[in-house]
Each structure stands twice: as C-alpha cells, then as structure tokens.
Amino acid sequence: MALSPDSMRDxxxxxxxxxxxxxxxxxxxxxxxALQFATMIKAELSRPEHGNELYLDSLITLLGVHVxxxxxxxxxxxxxVDGGLSTIAAHRVREYLHEHFRRKLxxxxxxxxxxxxxxxxxxxxxxxxxxxxxxxxxELRLDFxxxxxxxxxxxxxxxxxxxxxxxxxxLTNTMKTRRNKTPSEFR
Numbered sequence: 001m002a003l004s005p006d007s008m009r010d011x012x013x014x015x016x017x018x019x020x021x022x023x024x025x026x027x028x029x030x031x032x033x034a035l036q037f038a039t040m041i042k043a044e045l046s047r048p049e050h051g052n053e054l055y056l057d058s059l060i061t062l063l064g065v066h067v068x069x070x071x072x073x074x075x076x077x078x079x080x081v082d083g084g085l086s087t088i089a090a091h092r093v094r095e096y097l098h099e100h101f102r103r104k105l106x107x108x109x110x111x112x113x114x115x116x117x118x119x120x121x122x123x124x125x126x127x128x129x130x131x132x133x134x135x136x137x138x139e140l141r142l143d144f145x146x147x148x149x150x151x152x153x154x155x156x157x158x159x160x161x162x163x164x165x166x167x168x169x170x171l172t173n174t175m176k177t178r179r180n181k182t183p184s185e186f187r
Contacts, residue, residue: 003064011064012072014108014117021072031070037063049170053104055134058122061107065119084128085121089114093125097133101140102164107133137164142178145171149186156183 013019041059044052085093096113097105110133111121125133145163148154154162160171172182179186 003060003067007060008064008068010108011061011118012068014111015065015068015119021068023067023071024073031066033066034063037066049167049173052134052138054106054137055132057106057108058132058134061118062122065117083124084126085114085116085124089116089124090128097137097140101137102144102162105133105137138174138178141165142175145175145183146179146186149183159183 008021008023009019012021037059041056041063044056044059084090093110093113096110107118107122110125111118114121116124122133125136129136131139141164145159145165148159148162149156152159156171157168160166160168163171165171165174168183175186176182
C-alpha cells in the first residue's frame with residue numbers, strides 16, 4: 001500500500017501547514033496503529049459490494065495523518081478536540097452534505113467547507129453529529145432511497161444510482177444491513 005507524494009503533500013499542507021515535509025526513516029518497528037488502518041483499508045477494498053468510497057477516503061486520510069504526526073520532519077502536536085464543530089461549521093457542512101450526498105465525497109472536501117484540517121474535521125464531526133462522515137452520508141442516501149421507493153415506481157437499480165449507491169446490490173445489501181429490509185420488502 002502506498003500514499004502518493006501529491007496526496008501526502010496536500011495532506012501535510014492542511015495538517016501541519018507545510019507541504020514540504022519529509023517522512024523520516026524508522027527502525028523497522030511495527031506500528032500497530034498504521035497496521036490497523038491498513039487492515040481496515042484492505043477489508044473495505046475486499047468487500048464484494050464495492051467498498052464505501054467515503055469510508056475508504058476517511059481511513060486513508062487518517063493513515064496519512066498518522067504518518068505525518070509520527071514520522072514526518074514537521075511533527076506538530078495535534079489540536080485537541082474539546083468539542084465538535086462550531087455552530088456555523090456544523091450548519092455549513094450539514095447543508096453541503098444534504099446537497100451533495102449522492103456523489104462521491106472526500107474528507108478533504110468536507111473539511112474545506114469548514115476551513116479545518118481533515119484530521120481535526122473527522123474528530124469534530126463525530127463529536128458534533130455522533131457518527132463518522134461516511135455513516136452520516138450513508139444514512140442520507142438510505143433515507144433518500146426510501147423516499148423514492150415509497151413515492152415512485154422507479155426500478156430499484158435507478159433508485160440506487162440516484163441515491164449515490166454503486167449498484168442495486170450495494171443498495172440492497174446496505175438496506176438489509178442498516179434497516180433490516182430489502183428495497184422490495186420496503187416497497
């Protein structure tokens with residue numbers, strides 16, 4: 001697994017205010033936190049129903065932040081998250097998510113709506129909304145799909161596409177897991 005130099009420079013610019021950082025060599029010790037992130041990324045990529053892209057982006061961002069905080073030349077103490085997002089930032093990101101939940105989103109993009117670093121944003125988002133961004137978006141997509149299922153005769157495959165799911169089976173499996181009903185049973 002590798003993070004591209006461009007991605008790391010962009011993340012470093014947001015996270016440590018310096019895109020010119022260098023990653024320091026390590027003494028071949030096992031980093032259990034990085035290993036855990038990598039394991040979660042691998043598990044998500046191995047899912048038969050195309051992994052959740054926002055969840056994958058969150059994990060990759062967190063891995064990148066971990067590497068920057070622990071192995072870069074510009075180690076910066078992470079900001080403490082005493083609370084969540086400010087009222088204005090929470091409103092701004094909620095509005096943005098409600099407008100754009102049907103398309104692919106990234107943590108960097110969401111963090112930019114609030115003027116925060118991706119790492120800080122993810123922690124503050126959870127404190128504010130009670131769930132990580134990928135779960136919040138998933139719930140928005142499911143709610144939208146259920147409204148379409150209840151109010152239209154559209155084919156399930158079209159509803160899945162319009163709701164931001166990668167396929168009909170992705171919608172079906174997600175609904176079954178999260179809502180204990182398939183789209184057919186919901187109708």
